[in-house]
Amino acid sequence: MAERVDEILRAGKAPNFHGLVVMRGGQTVLERYGAGPDHRLGDALGHVEFDRDTLHDLRSVSKSMVALLYGIALGEGLVPEPGAALVAQFPEYQDLVADPERAHLTVEHALTMTLGLEWDESAPYTSPANSEIAMELAPDRYRYVLERPVVEEAGKVWHYCGGASAVLGGLIARGAGRPLEEYAATALFRPLGIDAFEWSKGEHDTVSAAAGLRLRPVDLAAVGQLVLDGGRDIVPGEWLRELVRSRVVIDEGFEYGYQWYVNTKDRRWVGGLGNGGQRLLVLPEEELVVALTAGDYDQAEDSSKAVLDAVLAS
Structure with missing residues (x-):
């Protein structure tokens, strides 16, 4: 070798x-x-x-680290089970929570990138035409992801989606009551x-769960x-x-x-x-x-x- x-x-x-x-x-x-x-x-x-x-830079290997952190947080009772309703975890977006088109979305759909929402990362990562960059430029990254138009049934087709990882990172941070990077330090990195x-x-003084880990x-x-x-x-x-x-x-x-x-x-x-x-x-x-x-x-x-x-x- x-x-x-x-x-x-x-x-x-x-x-x-x-x-x-x-x-x-x-x-x-x-x-x-x-x-x-x-x-x-x-x-x-x-x-x-x-x-x-x-x-x-790990770029999108960061997403895989977020999934490990989600499992640790789940074991500690800090985040919802994969089968839990996704939009309901963000009650501040009452209009989205009340939207029947989004009621079937679950955390698992984010974990598997099968949300069925409009998302396109084919443009360069320097362009706002790229959905991940547009998310970072939006006033509220989580709302930006969750309000994307529904284009297909969730759970059926995989579409690469950094927004799914961002939402998962947000759930971890909310459940842990501290920034994602601080939870990562104590829950995963220091034990190793x-x-x-x-x-x-990113633009919101919040770490990029989809790509920012080094x-x-x-x-x-x-x-x-x-x-x-x-x-x-x-x-x-x-x-x-x-x-x-x-x-x-x-x-x-x-x-x-x-x-x-x-x-x-x-x-x-x-x-x-x-x-x-x-x-x-x-x-x-x-x-x-x-x-x-x-x-x-x-x-x-x-x-x-x-x-x-x-x-x-x-």
Whole structure:
């Protein structure tokens, strides 16, 4: 594995590679870092020499971390069950609560990105035509999400939706009575020995639950190991089993659980994926965890996949 990865890096086949940590059987078996230009949610950081202590954007892998936090909060009785009515959790929006078209929406529909509401993130993440950016620019992000027009029956079709993750983050913060990042620090990160992290804030002085978390690759891998270990005493084991159970088909052999992807084609893995080549993959049958960070932001070509392929080559 190490030889294959090093060859890829020497040959310059992954020019925007930033970091890699591979664990097998609970032990780190490979760790590599690169260098290059980087960004923090679009803000240029210049040329960065990455090492073990460098925090990195997780982008949409943040969504998968939010799902873990939801399970912890659920075990503590702080948030509603997945089957609970979603809009009713925001009683300040009485017009939406009273809308019969939205009465059937549940927390689970947010967890599985099957809300059936109008949402489009195909535009660049610098444009208000992108629904996630429009959400951040709106006066009230939660109202913005929940008042989107109903376009199809909920629970049937998966549509990528950062707004769903934002709403989940809001439920956690409300239930915990403190900001999402503070709850994350005490409920998930510190129990794992993770003291260094950042969570970028959006326009509302509230962290971006959908994309803003920054961790070291070694700590991202530690979260993956936690999932592989069944949650230990940090995340309820029952929740983890629900988290990674296929609930909606995205494509053949590629499905979705609760804010976690489930790959069932060829090689089974569960994981979080983020813009630019951010990945956390957990392969239970092989006791393998792969944490990969890169800088291919907003690019059609994902050069860092060559590193992942080298890791997973049989």
